[in-house]
Amino acid sequence: MSSLLGSVLQRIWGTIGWCLIGLVVAVMAYYYFSWRNAFSYWKDRHICGPKPVPIFGNVLTRVLRSRPFVEMEWYKKYGKIYGTYILAKPCLTVADPELIKQILVRDFNAFRNRQPRSGGYSLVIKNMVRARDDDWKRVRAIASPTFSSGKMRKMYALIDRCCEDFIDSLDKDVSNGVNEVELRRLMGAYTMDVIASCAFATKTNTYADPNNPFTTTAFNIHKVSVWKGMLEMILPSVIVNSDIYRRIVNNGIIYSKFFVDFTRSLIKKRKENHEKHNDFLQLLMDAERPEGDIREASDANEAHHVNEDDSQCRGLQRVLEKKLTEDEILAQCLLFLTAGYVTTATTLSHCTYELALNPGLQDRLYEETKEAFNEKGEMDYEVLSRLPFLDALISETLRNSPQTLRLKREAMEDVMLGNTGVKIKKGVVVEIPLYAIHHDPDYYPDPFTFNPDRFMPENRDHIQPYTYLPFGSGPRNCIGMRFALLEAKLALANISHKFRFSRVANTDVPVVYTKTLLNVLQPKRLVVGIHKR
Numbered sequence: 001m002s003s004l005l006g007s008v009l010q011r012i013w014g015t016i017g018w019c020l021i022g023l024v025v026a027v028m029a030y031y032y033f034s035w036r037n038a039f040s041y042w043k044d045r046h047i048c049g050p051k052p053v054p055i056f057g058n059v060l061t062r063v064l065r066s067r068p069f070v071e072m073e074w075y076k077k078y079g080k081i082y083g084t085y086i087l088a089k090p091c092l093t094v095a096d097p098e099l100i101k102q103i104l105v106r107d108f109n110a111f112r113n114r115q116p117r118s119g120g121y122s123l124v125i126k127n128m129v130r131a132r133d134d135d136w137k138r139v140r141a142i143a144s145p146t147f148s149s150g151k152m153r154k155m156y157a158l159i160d161r162c163c164e165d166f167i168d169s170l171d172k173d174v175s176n177g178v179n180e181v182e183l184r185r186l187m188g189a190y191t192m193d194v195i196a197s198c199a200f201a202t203k204t205n206t207y208a209d210p211n212n213p214f215t216t217t218a219f220n221i222h223k224v225s226v227w228k229g230m231l232e233m234i235l236p237s238v239i240v241n242s243d244i245y246r247r248i249v250n251n252g253i254i255y256s257k258f259f260v261d262f263t264r265s266l267i268k269k270r271k272e273n274h275e276k277h278n279d280f281l282q283l284l285m286d287a288e289r290p291e292g293d294i295r296e297a298s299d300a301n302e303a304h305h306v307n308e309d310d311s312q313c314r315g316l317q318r319v320l321e322k323k324l325t326e327d328e329i330l331a332q333c334l335l336f337l338t339a340g341y342v343t344t345a346t347t348l349s350h351c352t353y354e355l356a357l358n359p360g361l362q363d364r365l366y367e368e369t370k371e372a373f374n375e376k377g378e379m380d381y382e383v384l385s386r387l388p389f390l391d392a393l394i395s396e397t398l399r400n401s402p403q404t405l406r407l408k409r410e411a412m413e414d415v416m417l418g419n420t421g422v423k424i425k426k427g428v429v430v431e432i433p434l435y436a437i438h439h440d441p442d443y444y445p446d447p448f449t450f451n452p453d454r455f456m457p458e459n460r461d462h463i464q465p466y467t468y469l470p471f472g473s474g475p476r477n478c479i480g481m482r483f484a485l486l487e488a489k490l491a492l493a494n495i496s497h498k499f500r501f502s503r504v505a506n507t508d509v510p511v512v513y514t515k516t517l518l519n520v521l522q523p524k525r526l527v528v529g530i531h532k533r
């Protein structure tokens with residue numbers, strides 16, 4: 001009897017086992033054939049590009065090899081138009097300046113959104129980088145005056161105070177024998193203090209107090225796990241955006257929540273006590289876009305960094321609703337913290353690294369800024385934003401080491417790409433490989449040599465439009481550009497006034513970059529020597 005039962009169970013198990021194996025094979029075959037079909041997308045359109053691998057497309061290459069190297073290799077091998085795949089999604093790389101103008105400016109409406117992304121804290125879909133269509137238009141139109149040169153002038157004193165604290169702390173350290181610094185940590189402390197003061201009216205003094213909870217939490221937001229990020233790309237958005245997934249995987253969400261709760265309590269306190277502060281949060285709380293032009297005359301000083309002219313503002317016309325919800329305000333404040341801190345810190349670090357390798361450039365900077373400080377050791381906002389060598393130095397840093405490697409847009413309708421005969425179908429993601437463009441010898445002779453003279457006023461006109469894109473271009477360019485430039489210029493002027501930097505045994509030449517899923521240039525470390533002048 002028991003042996004009969006045993007053989008029946010064995011047979012049932014055998015059948016279930018075979019069914020399971022069959023199911024697995026069928027699923028694999030389904031994915032194999034659907035990927036094979038998906039991966040013939042560019043071949044069918046006679047567009048070349050790197051060979052994709054099942055499941056990942058061309059994503060793995062970007063994670064497993066040094067990103068700047070991959071960017072240059074693809075650009076040299078496949079030219080100015082080539083196709084790649086993000087998982088199975090076709091993605092067109094476009095590097096020709098005229099076509100870039102078409103995508104970012106002329107046909108902006110057809111390319112008004114970035115590619116949709118899943119995952120992260122639920123509020124982030126309301127932030128300006130991720131917002132789409134009319135939601136983006138409204139948020140951007142309301143937030144734009146927050147970053148005008150008039151508002152920057154009002155924030156100048158606040159940033160100057162952070163700079164003073166930073167230089168004082170550094171001065172103490174160098175007097176006590178510190179003679180070597182890791183620049184990203186050093187500059188990160190300054191930019192954290194600036195963004196905390198300007199976005200949240202909160203003084204962190206991060207350099208002197210690195211364990212303050214605001215600072216440690218903000219540092220943690222940026223520690224994104226590559227594998228969690230990859231999972232978010234592969235899994236369907238219904239799973240990734242579910243509360244259960246967020247709770248289990250928690251890719252930095254508790255850290256974002258810390259700032260959201262913090263900002264919510266600030267808003268409550270300000271409303272209850274009728275308090276007013278001079279920070280981004282207040283500007284967003286009060287924001288109502290004034291009628292007419294959203295630009296001011298002195299905004300033109302920095303316009304060359306984004307190929308800007310009046311056409312850029314057209315994308316924001318006819319915005320009727322002029323208020324933000326509380327969730328939208330929270331999402332923008334969190335974004336300013338994340339978008340504004342590492343980007344500027346890394347730019348400052350790359351620039352100081354180049355100064356350490358080029359003592360002659362340090363002398364030129366010192367001579368220029370020396371004249372610009374008044375007898376109290378202060379520098380006026382207008383004077384600072386007009387110093388030609390300082391501007392050229394930062395421009396060359398942003399060319400040579402741009403923070404963002406590629407600009408991204410999603411086609412919202414079918415578009416013919418110039419007269420190339422290439423039709424970009426609705427839903428295809430278009431990428432502009434700005435790192436590679438910035439290192440094309442046709443636009444920048446001897447592109448890997450750091451040479452600020454390329455951007456001096458007498459030479460700047462030789463730069464072909466849409467080949468210098470560190471802040472993007474068009475109506476969706478970097479809204480924080482003027483803020484970032486002000487913060488960086490102020491720090492460089494002050495730091496070069498007091499200190500000299502030099503190459504030491506721990507200085508990596510050339511810079512070693514981390515392998516990352518993120519679309520950014522991330523040096524492993526930037527160590528230089530430091531001495532008082």
Ligand code: HEM
Nearest residue numbers: 336339340343344403404470471472473476477478480484
């Ligand atoms: C050196 C520092 C910075 C660099 C190199 C930089 C670079 C960029 C780039 C390349 C883009 C994409 C532009 C495009 O797609 O055309 C961008 C977008 C953006 N940046 Fe920055 N950024 C910097 C600093 C900042 C700061 C300080 C803030 C805010 C406080 C900020 C806020 C933003 C926002 C909100 C967007 C999205 C704009 C939109 O979609 O309308 N950035 N940035």
